[in-house]
Amino acid sequence: MSRDEALRLDLADPLASLREQFSLPDSMIYLDGNSLGALPIDSAERVRAAMVDEWGTDLISSWNTAGWMQLPGRVGDKVASLIGASPGSVAVADSTSVNLFKVLTAAVGLGARAGSGDVILSERENFPTDLYIAESVASMHGLRLELVDGANVSARLADADAPLVAIVMLTQVNYRTGAMHDMIAVTAATHAAGAISVWDLAHSAGAVEVDLDGSSADFAVGCGYKYLNGGPGAPAFAWVAPRHIDVVHQPLSGWIGHAAPFDFATEYRPAEGITKFLCGTPAVLSLAALDAGLDTVLAAKPFGGMAALRAKSIALTALFLTEVEPICAEHGLRTVTPLDPAQRGSQVSLSSDTGGYPIMQALIARGVVGDFRAPDILRFGFTPLYTRFVDVVDACQHLGEVLASGEWRDERFSRRAAVT
Amino acid sequence: MSRDEALRLDLADPLASLREQFSLPDSMIYLDGNSLGALPIDSAERVRAAMVDEWGTDLISSWNTAGWMQLPGRVGDKVASLIGASPGSVAVADSTSVNLFKVLTAAVGLGARAGSGDVILSERENFPTDLYIAESVASMHGLRLELVDGANVSARLADADAPLVAIVMLTQVNYRTGAMHDMIAVTAATHAAGAISVWDLAHSAGAVEVDLDGSSADFAVGCGYKYLNGGPGAPAFAWVAPRHIDVVHQPLSGWIGHAAPFDFATEYRPAEGITKFLCGTPAVLSLAALDAGLDTVLAAKPFGGMAALRAKSIALTALFLTEVEPICAEHGLRTVTPLDPAQRGSQVSLSSDTGGYPIMQALIARGVVGDFRAPDILRFGFTPLYTRFVDVVDACQHLGEVLASGEWRDERFSRRAAVT
Numbered sequence: 001m002s003r004d005e006a007l008r009l010d011l012a013d014p015l016a017s018l019r020e021q022f023s024l025p026d027s028m029i030y031l032d033g034n035s036l037g038a039l040p041i042d043s044a045e046r047v048r049a050a051m052v053d054e055w056g057t058d059l060i061s062s063w064n065t066a067g068w069m070q071l072p073g074r075v076g077d078k079v080a081s082l083i084g085a086s087p088g089s090v091a092v093a094d095s096t097s098v099n100l101f102k103v104l105t106a107a108v109g110l111g112a113r114a115g116s117g118d119v120i121l122s123e124r125e126n127f128p129t130d131l132y133i134a135e136s137v138a139s140m141h142g143l144r145l146e147l148v149d150g151a152n153v154s155a156r157l158a159d160a161d162a163p164l165v166a167i168v169m170l171t172q173v174n175y176r177t178g179a180m181h182d183m184i185a186v187t188a189a190t191h192a193a194g195a196i197s198v199w200d201l202a203h204s205a206g207a208v209e210v211d212l213d214g215s216s217a218d219f220a221v222g223c224g225y226k227y228l229n230g231g232p233g234a235p236a237f238a239w240v241a242p243r244h245i246d247v248v249h250q251p252l253s254g255w256i257g258h259a260a261p262f263d264f265a266t267e268y269r270p271a272e273g274i275t276k277f278l279c280g281t282p283a284v285l286s287l288a289a290l291d292a293g294l295d296t297v298l299a300a301k302p303f304g305g306m307a308a309l310r311a312k313s314i315a316l317t318a319l320f321l322t323e324v325e326p327i328c329a330e331h332g333l334r335t336v337t338p339l340d341p342a343q344r345g346s347q348v349s350l351s352s353d354t355g356g357y358p359i360m361q362a363l364i365a366r367g368v369v370g371d372f373r374a375p376d377i378l379r380f381g382f383t384p385l386y387t388r389f390v391d392v393v394d395a396c397q398h399l400g401e402v403l404a405s406g407e408w409r410d411e412r413f414s415r416r417a418a419v420t
Numbered sequence: 421m422s423r424d425e426a427l428r429l430d431l432a433d434p435l436a437s438l439r440e441q442f443s444l445p446d447s448m449i450y451l452d453g454n455s456l457g458a459l460p461i462d463s464a465e466r467v468r469a470a471m472v473d474e475w476g477t478d479l480i481s482s483w484n485t486a487g488w489m490q491l492p493g494r495v496g497d498k499v500a501s502l503i504g505a506s507p508g509s510v511a512v513a514d515s516t517s518v519n520l521f522k523v524l525t526a527a528v529g530l531g532a533r534a535g536s537g538d539v540i541l542s543e544r545e546n547f548p549t550d551l552y553i554a555e556s557v558a559s560m561h562g563l564r565l566e567l568v569d570g571a572n573v574s575a576r577l578a579d580a581d582a583p584l585v586a587i588v589m590l591t592q593v594n595y596r597t598g599a600m601h602d603m604i605a606v607t608a609a610t611h612a613a614g615a616i617s618v619w620d621l622a623h624s625a626g627a628v629e630v631d632l633d634g635s636s637a638d639f640a641v642g643c644g645y646k647y648l649n650g651g652p653g654a655p656a657f658a659w660v661a662p663r664h665i666d667v668v669h670q671p672l673s674g675w676i677g678h679a680a681p682f683d684f685a686t687e688y689r690p691a692e693g694i695t696k697f698l699c700g701t702p703a704v705l706s707l708a709a710l711d712a713g714l715d716t717v718l719a720a721k722p723f724g725g726m727a728a729l730r731a732k733s734i735a736l737t738a739l740f741l742t743e744v745e746p747i748c749a750e751h752g753l754r755t756v757t758p759l760d761p762a763q764r765g766s767q768v769s770l771s772s773d774t775g776g777y778p779i780m781q782a783l784i785a786r787g788v789v790g791d792f793r794a795p796d797i798l799r800f801g802f803t804p805l806y807t808r809f810v811d812v813v814d815a816c817q818h819l820g821e822v823l824a825s826g827e828w829r830d831e832r833f834s835r836r837a838a839v840t
Contacts, residue, residue, distance in 0.1 A: 023476045032480045039476035047471065047705065048464055055652055056443045056459035060452045060789060063839035068652055095700020097674030098518060124686065129675035129700070132688035136673045140560065147686065176684075225701065232475055232488055232704035253556045254517030255549035262840045264596075264794050266544065266567065268552035280515020280549070281645070284652035285467065286706050369480060374684050419483035420682045 001323060001393055009389040014303050015312050019386040021296045022229075029391045029398075031370045034175075034203055034347050034381030037229030043292040050288040062284075071287040072235075072256075072278055078294040079228070079237045082306060083201060083220070084211030089245070091277045092237045092287065094252075096202060096223045097129045099238040100169075102250040102277055103219040104137040106240065107167045107196045109249050110218070116194050117164020118143045121157070123150040127175045130200055134169055143167075150179060153186060157193040165195040172210070173203035173345030176373050178317075178337040180208065180345045183215045191216065202226060205237075206297045207313060207346035207383070209306045212239060219244075227346070227383055228297060230290030238277045245273055254279030296385055312384040313346040316392055320348050320380060323396035331403040336377065350378040357420070358413035362402045365413070368395045372420045421743060421813055429809040434723050435732050439806040441716045442649075449811045449818075451790045454595075454623055454767050454801030457649030463712040470708040482704075491707040492655075492676075492698055498714040499648070499657045502726060503621060503640070504631030509665070511697045512657045512707065514672075516622055516643045517549045519658040520589075522670040522697055523639040524557040526660065527587045527616045529669050530638070536614050537584025538563050541577070543570040547595045550620055554589055563587075570599060573606060577613040585615040592630070593623035593765030596793050598737075598757040600628065600765045604635045611636065622646060625657075626717045627733060627766035627803070629726045632659060639664075647766065647803055648717060650710030658697045665693055674699030716805055732804040733766040736812055740768050740800060743816035751823040756797065767801045769793075777840070778833035782822045785833070788815045792840045 010016055022038045024030055030038060054066040063069050076090035083090075093099070104120070111117075120134050124147040131145070138145045143166060148156050150170075157165060168190040173180045183199065190197040199220040204210050206227030212220055218241050224234030240248060249270070255261045256278040259269045270276035300309050321339060328335060334351050338344045352359060353376065360372040370380040380395065402408050430436055442458045444450055450458060474482040483489050496510035503510075513519070524540070531537075540554050544567040551565070558565045563586060568576050570590075577585060588610040593600045603619065610617040619640040624630050626647030632640055638661050644654030660668060669690070675681045676698040679689045690696035720729050738761060748755060754771045758764045772779060773796065780792040790800040800815065822828050 023472070025477060025479075028479070030479060036475075036480045036483075038479065039471060044468055044471045044476075047467055051459060051464045051467065051651065051709070052443070055456075056464075057445060059445075059448070059450060059458065060456045060791065061784070062652070063456075064837045069839050094514065094518065095674065095703075097676075097700040098514065098672060101672055127675075128678070128681075128684050128686065128688075131686055132673045132675060132678065135688055136671045140671060231471065232482070233701045233706070234703075236700070251556045251560060252518060252521055253552045254515065255547075255552060256517075258548070258552065261548075262794060262838070264548050266548065266551055268548075268555055280517040280656070281653045283515075283654070283703060283706050285709055286653070286703050289471070289705055364481070371480065374682060417484045418682070419489050 001319065003390060003393050006389040006393040013312065015300065015308060015384060018299055019388065021299060022386045024386060027367050029368045029395050031368065031380040031382065031387065031395060033383030034226050035371055036232055037226055037293060037383065038386055040229050040292050040296045042295065043231065043289050046292040047285055047288050050285055068282060068284050071284060072282050073275065075287055075291050075294065076237060076274065078298060079205065082297060083205055084213050085239050086213060086242060089242055089274055090237050090239045091274045092224065092235050092290065093278050093282065094236060096200065096221050096236040097133050098252065099221040099236050100130060100133045100200065101137060102252055103198055103221055103238055103240065104134060104167065104169065105251045106248040107198055107219055108137060108141045108143065110244060111166040111196055116166040119146045119163050119165045120167045120169055121146050121148065121153065121165045122169045123153065124148065125150060125174060125176055126171050127200070127202065130169060130171060150174060154189040157189045157195065165193055167196045167198055169198040171200040171202060173208065175203060176349060176377050178345045178347040178349050180343055183210065183217065187215045187217050203345050209310050217241060224290045224293070228290065229293030231293065234290045234293065235283055235286050240274060240277065250277055252279040256280060256282065300385070309384040313382055314341040316382040316384060316387055316389065317344060317346065317348050319389060319392045320382065320396065323393060324350065324399065327396060327400045327403060346383065347379060347381045351376045352378060355408055357416065359402060359408045361413035362408035363398055366398045366402065368398045374420065421739065423810060423813050426809040426813040433732065435720060435728060435804060438719055439808070441719060442806045444806060447787050449788045449815050451788065451800040451802065451807065451815060453803030454646050455791055456652055457646055457713060457803065458806055460649050460712050460716045462715065463651065463709050466712040467705055467708050470705055488702060488704050491704060492702050493695065495707055495711050495714065496657060496694065498718060499625065502717060503625050504633050505659050506633060506662060509662055509694055510657050510659045511694045512644065512655050512710065513698050513702065514656060516620065516641050516656040517553050518672065519641040519656050520550060520553045520620065521557060522672055523618055523641055523658055523660065524554060524587065524589065526668040526670045527618055527639055528557060528561045528563065530664060531586040531616055536586040539566045539583050539585045540587045540589055541566050541568065541573065541585045542589045543573065544568065545570060545594055545596055546591050547620070547622065550589060550591060570594060570601065574609040577609045577615065585613055587616045587618055589618040591620040591622060593628065595623055596769060596797050598765045598767040598769050600763055603630065603637065607635045607637050623765050629730050637661060644710045644713070648710065649713030651713065654710045654713065655703055655706050660694060660697065670697055672699040676700060676702065720805070729804040733802055734761040736802040736804060736807055736809065737764060737766065737768050739809060739812045740802065740816065743813060744770065744819065747816060747820045747823060766803065767799060770798045771796045772798060775828055777836065779822060779828045781833035782828035783818055786818045786822065788818045794840065
């Protein structure tokens with residue numbers, strides 16, 4: 001596609017104006033919103049107001065007057081509206097890893113009640129923190145973590161000769177490949193095997209259409225700083241299917257999850273509903289930033305909401321796949337993201353046997369910002385809120401030039417940064 | 421003391437200028453820094469810079485260029501310098517409750533190694549979240565939580581006929597009464613009983629002199645939003661005695677605590693040192709605010725640091741105790757905070773059989789902000805960084821007037837807010 005054609009697509013794009021919500025450097029083509037979403041223009045003012053107008057003016061009274069104590073639920077309801085969950089079913093707090101610990105332990109308790117197996121099943125290429133937390137939960141409860149290839153999850157569940165599975169823990173969209181599980185089908189297979197489903201929506205929320213209620217999933221967690229634009233290290237979220245919430249227990253039983261925190265009772269009595277998945281004092285400043293980030297996604301509602309964002313995301317990744325194909329063929333890269341749009345999230349990943357890391361560094365030096373995932377993945381994320389079709393064409397142009405010129409072989413591009 | 425005498429004390433106070441670091445409403449006497457520290461003037465700019473100059477400008481690269489990944493340790497070192505801990509021994513992350521879960525579980529592992537008892541001993545009046553988390557850890561590991569009065573902890577430890585204690589978990593300064601444990605003596609008694617000490621420094625860090633290394637304590641946690649002025653829901657901290665760090669394990673084994681997070685390895689391998697007590701992605705915006713808050717405390721260094729702050733804190737609480745005594749005697753209130761300054765933290769608490777809550781609400785309506793702790797405690801915190809001697813005299817004057825006039829009996833003061 002020519003640059004002019006791409007510009008025409010942007011002109012015709014009904015979602016194009018949503019980009020104006022963000023502060024993006026002019027010189028940068030930012031294709032890493034799947035790692036850290038861009039800064040919403042409103043965010044800095046929203047956080048300033050929380051600091052100066054609330055904290056600085058009313059101090060401790062702001063817990064009441066500014067509704068700080070309600071933030072985890074109020075922000076949670078915004079998340080819920082993006083992932084097919086009911087109001088009151090999502091709590092925003094802590095990190096994705098901490099929330100995964102909560103819901104996995106809750107799932108273990110639910111499984112024990114149901115008398116299920118002793119295997120936590122996951123995908124070998126799941127994001128490592130999920131595997132680390134599952135390893136910890138498994139070891140604390142005498143379970144075993146079993147890892148299979150993502151494509152084999154349903155087959156493993158259907159294998160009547162294999163050990164019984166208690167919990168299936170998957171990230172819906174794979175962080176490396178961008179491959180997306182069919183949540184409805186895998187959840188059905190999970191339930192058919194008598195197991196409980198735990199979904200990580202880190203690369204789903206705000207990027208693809210998710211229907212937690214409709215898929216009959218059991219538990220979910222997700223990240224606030226990727227497609228939800230909540231800022232670096234934003235609070236994460238936890239969801240529990242309303243049909244389970246009354247009977248499950250989570251182990252991080254802090255005072256904010258208590259039924260009456262300000263009674264200061266000696267014994268823990270969990271709050272009703274998802275509130276019992278809260279633990280410590282709400283992180284008000286971070287919640288204010290995430291609230292502003294969520295509003296950038298909710299702003300798509302008049303234009304068709306998540307369905308429209310997903311359609312644009314597919315168009316962006318499809319264009320990138322088309323444009324990058326001849327470049328890959330010429331320079332020995334491979335596309336590892338599924339070509340079927342129903343099977344991919346909002347990113348495209350290429351693998352390179354030789355120079356994954358320095359190629360990405362050379363691209364970044366040109367202002368095209370993706371990232372590298374060891375050992376060999378060049379990762380490009382396409383946040384439909386702010387990525388333009390012309391960005392896709394330009395990024396591919398740069399990639400072709402980086403590879404054709406060999407500039408990526410410059411030794412400065414091989415020096416590893418601490419964070420990739 | 422007359423108001424003029426108090427003003428003269430403020431004029432002579434070498435720490436008086438530290439108050440200029442804060443944005444405090446003119447009309448308010450803020451005696452609740454033990455619940456939520458005041459807003460440092462630098463904080464809003466520091467967070468704005470993290471948002472606009474770092475996140476908004478360099479986006480994902482800021483993890484390297486702005487040193488975001490090092491924030492938990494760098495901010496941790498500032499905390500360490502205030503609590504008698506070595507550089508590299510404090511991690512800032514998550515909430516106090518979550519960190520308590522980590523260190524208690526680590527302590528359980530250490531106790532199991534030492535073959536100790538099955539009791540977690542704590543104080544009946546400990547802050548509830550500590551008890552709730554201990555209850556959870558105890559139930560997960562087949563231990564039992566035993567609660568005694570704070571004054572009886574050492575006697576219980578010395579009781580040869582009582583069940584063996586594995587862990588002694590105490591908050592150094594009691595949130596209700598302000599009573600302070602002797603950390604050196606209680607830790608020695610803990611060790612003499614073959615148990616492990618876990619200290620919560622929520623009401624200590626930034627308020628009293630703490631010497632973790634010198635007391636030979638084993639584990640500690642603490643809060644960022646009280647005397648450290650980190651803002652509502654600021655990240656908390658965790659400390660592990662360097663002599664234990666290599667052998668302990670914590671269960672919230674997220675990727676940021678991994679030895680090499682960006683290798684994306686399938687199996688968890690803990691980082692060296694206190695870094696393994698990290699879990700999820702650092703909360704950069706909250707860490708920036710806490711960093712600014714810590715700098716307000718570190719600014720006392722040229723004036724004598726924590727020793728000088730503690731001396732002023734004792735002078736403030738002593739003055740309040742003296743001024744409030746005749747008011748209590750006249751109106752049936754009782755001082756529940758120890759009169760011996762060595763046994764109290766930086767707060768004074770009064771109990772009221774009749775009207776604790778409405779009396780505090782009437783005071784707040786006059787601009788004197790303390791708080792109420794169920795069932796009967798009026799709590800006044802004296803942050804030495806920004807509380808003046810004249811504030812103490814004025815607060816007592818208002819308290820006397822509120823009680824003498826009976827204005828607290830107005831029914832609007834009895835309506836309970838959600839957060840007290």
